Amino acid sequence: MKPIISFYTTRKTSPSLLKRFRRSLLSFVKKYKTTVKYALKPNRETAAFQQETIQNDTKSPSLKELGLDDFETHPNAAFPFRGGETEAIKRLEDYFFTSKKLGVYKKTRNGLIGTNFSSKFSPWLANGSLSARTIYWYVIQFEQEYFKNDSTYWLVFELIWRDYFKYISLKHKINIFLIGGILEKDYEWKKNLKVIEQWINGQTGEPFVDANMIELKKTGWMSNRGRQNVASYFAKTLNLDWRIGAAYFESQLIDYDVHSNYGNWMYVSGVGNDPRDRTFNVKRQAERYDSAGKFQRLWLQDTLF
Ligand SMILES: Cc1cc2nc3c(=O)[nH]c(=O)nc-3n(C[C@H](O)[C@H](O)[C@H](O)COP(=O)(O)OP(=O)(O)OC[C@H]3O[C@@H](n4cnc5c(N)ncnc54)[C@H](O)[C@@H]3O)c2cc1C
Missing domain, CATH: 1.10.1220 (Arc Repressor Mutant)
Structure with a gap:
C-alpha cells in the first residue's frame, strides 16, 4: 500500500x-x-505454483561466510532438518501426505525420540519460513482427501495455543517478563548459580531432567513433554527464578519464540494462564513417557560410564 x-x-x-x-x-x-x-488460502497447489513460477536464485551465505563456526547435526537430533520454506513444505508434505503421521498425532505427540512423534514445524514457524495458515489449509486438504479425526483436529488445536500466547503478550505487554508474571504473584524465588548450572548442564541427578537438558544443549531441541518437565523442575521443585530458565531456553532453542516461550514458562511456573498450582512429578513422568528408559539412555550414556 x-x-x-x-x-x-x-x-x-x-x-x-x-x-x-x-x-x-x-x-x-x-x-x-x-x-x-x-x-x-495456501495449499499444496500454492507450493507447486510458487515453485514453478517464482524464480528464486537467492543463495544463503554459509555459516563460515558469516564468520561463524560450522556444525554437524547431532546423530540423535529429533530435528535433523534444514531451514527455509522449501524444506518446511517438504516436511509438511512428508508428515501429512507421505507418512500420514498427522493421522496419529494425538497418540504420538507426547513422544521423546525421533522425527515423527510430533510435526517439528516450530523452528520454521518461529523464523517465518512457514505460516500457521499454510499448515491449517494443508490439514483441511488432508481431511478432504483422506480422513478427519481427533489427531487432525488436535494439530490445529495446538496451533491455537501458539496464537493464544501471542494475544497474551499483546494484552499483558512487559508483564510477561516480570517475575510475578501476568498474575502478578508474589512468590519467593531463588537464584543459586551452582544449582542453575547443574540444571543447564544436565547434572541435577534427576535422570529424566538431565537427559532432556543434555538433548537441548547438544541439539537446540527438546520435546514439549521434556520442556514441561524441566521447566516445572526448575521453577516449582528448585524454586529458581523462572525467568532465568526462560532466558536459557531463549539462548538455546532453535524454535525460540518470545510468546510461546515466556507464555509457557509462566504457565508452568504458576504465574501465567494455568490457574492450578501444579508441580510435575518428574519420576512418574519418566515412568509414564519413557518406561523402558530408552530416551534417558540415549542422552545419558556418555555420562553413565
Ligand atoms: C517451557 C516451555 C517453553 C516453550 N518454548 C517454546 C518456544 O520458544 N517456541 C515454540 O515454538 N514453542 C515453545 N514451546 C511449546 C512447545 O513445546 C513447542 O511448540 C513444540 O514442542 C514444538 O514441537 P512441534 O513443532 O513438533 O509441535 P507439535 O506438537 O507438532 O505442535 C504443532 C505446533 O503447535 C504449536 N504448539 C504446540 N504446543 C504448543 C504450546 N504448548 N505452546 C504454544 N504453541 C504450541 C507449535 O507452533 C507447534 O509447532 C514451549 C513449551 C514449554 C513447556
Missing part, C-alpha cells in the same frame, strides 16, 4: 499519469491474481 499512498499524497497528479498508474496497477493485479488467491 505504501507506494500507492505516497503516490497520491506526495505528487501532483495529472490525468495521463493517473491513467498510466491505473494501467500498471491492473496489469499487476492480473499477473498476481493467482498469487493473491493462493496467499489467502
